[in-house]
Amino acid sequence: xxxxxxxxxxxxxxETVQDATGVFALTWxxxxxxxxxxxxxxxxxRRTDRWGAWFAVAMVWCAFAIGAVxxxxxxxxxxxxxxxxxxLYTWAAAGIFDVNVGFLVDQLSMVFILLIxxxxxxxxxYSLGYMSHDPDRRRFFAYLNLFVASMLxxxxxxxxxxxxxxxxxxxxxxxLLIGFWNQRADYATAGNKAFIMNRVGDLGMSxxxxxxxxxxxxxxxxxxxxxxxxxxxxxxxxxxxLLLLAAVGKSAQVPLQAWLLDAMAGPTPVSALIxxxxxxxxxxxxxxxxxxxxxxxxxxxxxxxxxxxxxLLLGAFIGTAKxxxxxxxxxxxxxxxxxxxxxxxxGPAGYAFAIFHLLMHGFFKANLFLGAGxxxxxxxxxxxxxxxxxxxxxxxxxxxxxxxxxxxxxxxxPFDGFFSKDKIIEAALADNIWLxLLAAVGxxxxxxxxxxxxxxxxxxxxxxxxxxxPHESPKVMTIPLIVLGLLSxxxxxxxxxxxxxxxxxxxxxxxxxEHSFAVPTWVISAGILALVGVGVGWAYLxxxxxxxxxxAPVGSPVAVAARRDFYEDxxxxxxxxxxxxxxxxxxxxFDNKVVDGIVNGxxxxxxxxxxxxxxxxxxxxxSYAASMFAGAVLVVGALVLVRL
Amino acid sequence: MTPTYYxxxxxxxFTIGASGVLLRRNSIVVFMCVxxxxxxxxxxxxxxxxxxxxxxxxxxxxxVMVVAAAEVVVGLAIIVTIFRSRRSASVDDPNLLKL
Numbered sequence: 001x002x003x004x005x006x007x008x009x010x011x012x013x014x015e016t017v018q019d020a021t022g023v024f025a026l027t028w029x030x031x032x033x034x035x036x037x038x039x040x041x042x043x044x045x046r047r048t049d050r051w052g053a054w055f056a057v058a059m060v061w062c063a064f065a066i067g068a069v070x071x072x073x074x075x076x077x078x079x080x081x082x083x084x085x086x087x088l089y090t091w092a093a094a095g096i097f098d099v100n101v102g103f104l105v106d107q108l109s110m111v112f113i114l115l116i117x118x119x120x121x122x123x124x125x126y127s128l129g130y131m132s133h134d135p136d137r138r139r140f141f142a143y144l145n146l147f148v149a150s151m152l153x154x155x156x157x158x159x160x161x162x163x164x165x166x167x168x169x170x171x172x173x174x175x176l177l178i179g180f181w182n183q184r185a186d187y188a189t190a191g192n193k194a195f196i197m198n199r200v201g202d203l204g205m206s207x208x209x210x211x212x213x214x215x216x217x218x219x220x221x222x223x224x225x226x227x228x229x230x231x232x233x234x235x236x237x238x239x240x241x242l243l244l245l246a247a248v249g250k251s252a253q254v255p256l257q258a259w260l261l262d263a264m265a266g267p268t269p270v271s272a273l274i275x276x277x278x279x280x281x282x283x284x285x286x287x288x289x290x291x292x293x294x295x296x297x298x299x300x301x302x303x304x305x306x307x308x309x310x311x312l313l314l315g316a317f318i319g320t321a322k323x324x325x326x327x328x329x330x331x332x333x334x335x336x337x338x339x340x341x342x343x344x345x346x347g348p349a350g351y352a353f354a355i356f357h358l359l360m361h362g363f364f365k366a367n368l369f370l371g372a373g374x375x376x377x378x379x380x381x382x383x384x385x386x387x388x389x390x391x392x393x394x395x396x397x398x399x400x401x402x403x404x405x406x407x408x409x410x411x412x413x414p415f416d417g418f419f420s421k422d423k424i425i426e427a428a429l430a431d432n433i434w435l436x437l438l439a440a441v442g443x444x445x446x447x448x449x450x451x452x453x454x455x456x457x458x459x460x461x462x463x464x465x466x467x468x469x470p471h472e473s474p475k476v477m478t479i480p481l482i483v484l485g486l487l488s489x490x491x492x493x494x495x496x497x498x499x500x501x502x503x504x505x506x507x508x509x510x511x512x513x514e515h516s517f518a519v520p521t522w523v524i525s526a527g528i529l530a531l532v533g534v535g536v537g538w539a540y541l542x543x544x545x546x547x548x549x550x551x552a553p554v555g556s557p558v559a560v561a562a563r564r565d566f567y568e569d570x571x572x573x574x575x576x577x578x579x580x581x582x583x584x585x586x587x588x589x590f591d592n593k594v595v596d597g598i599v600n601g602x603x604x605x606x607x608x609x610x611x612x613x614x615x616x617x618x619x620x621x622x623s624y625a626a627s628m629f630a631g632a633v634l635v636v637g638a639l640v641l642v643r644l
Numbered sequence: 645m646t647p648t649y650y651x652x653x654x655x656x657x658f659t660i661g662a663s664g665v666l667l668r669r670n671s672i673v674v675f676m677c678v679x680x681x682x683x684x685x686x687x688x689x690x691x692x693x694x695x696x697x698x699x700x701x702x703x704x705x706x707x708v709m710v711v712a713a714a715e716v717v718v719g720l721a722i723i724v725t726i727f728r729s730r731r732s733a734s735v736d737d738p739n740l741l742k743l
Contacts, residue, residue: 629666
């Protein structure tokens, strides 16, 4: 069976898939270990309170250890034979439809495995400090482990149905963690909102799976990608758009972006892990993984790119207007994922850069969120940046790591973002000048809003609440920050030298196209940097040269709109919620009056007529005898008549 | 003497029995009227056997007698039981079947 899938995958891809042996046969452990962690913590109850959190941390790091060993084993092999496939067993077999529980570990999955387990592991450690006072700590770590397990399943699955299982699993974990403090009604509502909006995207995913099965008769990557060139262009376009819908829901892209800002109701480590570094990038993974489908459909790719550009601008504008530090960062997350989606929409020219930016974003955004969490921890859960200011002196370690993340996200060389974002903008410019220009403008706005966050939080005069006594966070929180800070500073440089990262992914996603511009590429880089500089300077003028008011000024119409998420909620309410409510009201009315009316009317008719018939039953034996007699006479009479 | 007169007699007896069943209240009398009807039909059977010159009617008459004997046993037992429990032999009194 193993050679069978190896052959199948080998025909579709640029590379050959090996039978999983040795450490690669242990891929299932990657998923099972955190799942065991979640199971033990959830089923063990209070008995696990004392050691449960550490157990969860250990499970994630064990998964990381397996991933790391796999990574080095993979490094030791020639580039074209680094993919490993494994079919564990047949999950469902019904006629021609069969789904295997199978894993595919290739260079793309490996990037995700390492990102999820390593950043996830760091955030688990950080949470030990962040959640140390929470009475529900055990439940929190159980959900985190559940998330890690689902996410690893999503990225190692070898067919779309398994991806869907992981996809729903991370959605569930996200829902549980956003509403983790469900004693607050608005937090619970935020969880519901995320879950419901994700459902809309998931609908796309499930229909896509049905279409895949109807068209190709299989949902395995190998089979689908091998058969994709023979499918009609309409089918491919539909598949691309459905997968895009799925990605849009999960990755908070336009038009399903509204849930991400509310998702910040969850504890900050959750925002860092799920709503910045990993889960929200699952949409990008899905698009890149389905590259062979998108490569064949120009229209679907264009739709992806447009969604990406729209989101990167919208998210950036939202980032400029929010005073809540986590929401400002959430807007930035949307914007950065917009870059990834844009890159993924460029086809093979952009896939590798999308994943590169995804990895870099995983580092620096987790870093920024954990930094924000550290600040909140110090400021008694104050979120309003207008109440921060001047924290540089009291929280030096968090400040330095935050600055590393800041320089990485705005793309100052040699920090991470420079290497990944620049490449995306270049590729976009090469593909379509307008996409590229808009992406470059987005980079400028990124410079503006991140500088604003930094100035309002770390510099300037202290605008703290009177009860605030900020202090540096404990080591268990600062060490993950330092590690992520170092990664934000140096990982991009390390991976970009000699094109290491792009070459690593090339066997899976294809070589990026070499494009030629009228001007040398360093001019483009300098132009982008200049735009970023304009953004930074503007923010400096606004927030460093004059005092920051404690209450937000009204601001321009754009700021007002951005503060309200560009009326996304009102739009959803007007377009979907109200008509939906009318529809349900009508249906309830219809059900009560028409459906119930028919049923009740029928019953009443039968009941009424039987009530009338009941009077025949007098209870007098003689009347029964008379009716029997009359009946007998009738029968005899009829017999006589018939004979005549 | 033509056998037809026997048929008239049987019809008269049957009518007396049937009207007794329908009109009388005393269950013993009703019971006796049932017997009258059975005997009237027996008489008719035997007459028809005579008219047709075979024995089938007579055989049926024997069957009817056997059934009537069994019926007397069961019916009287029921009447006695009802009389014991309700102190009445009227057929109008036991009306528990009525809602």
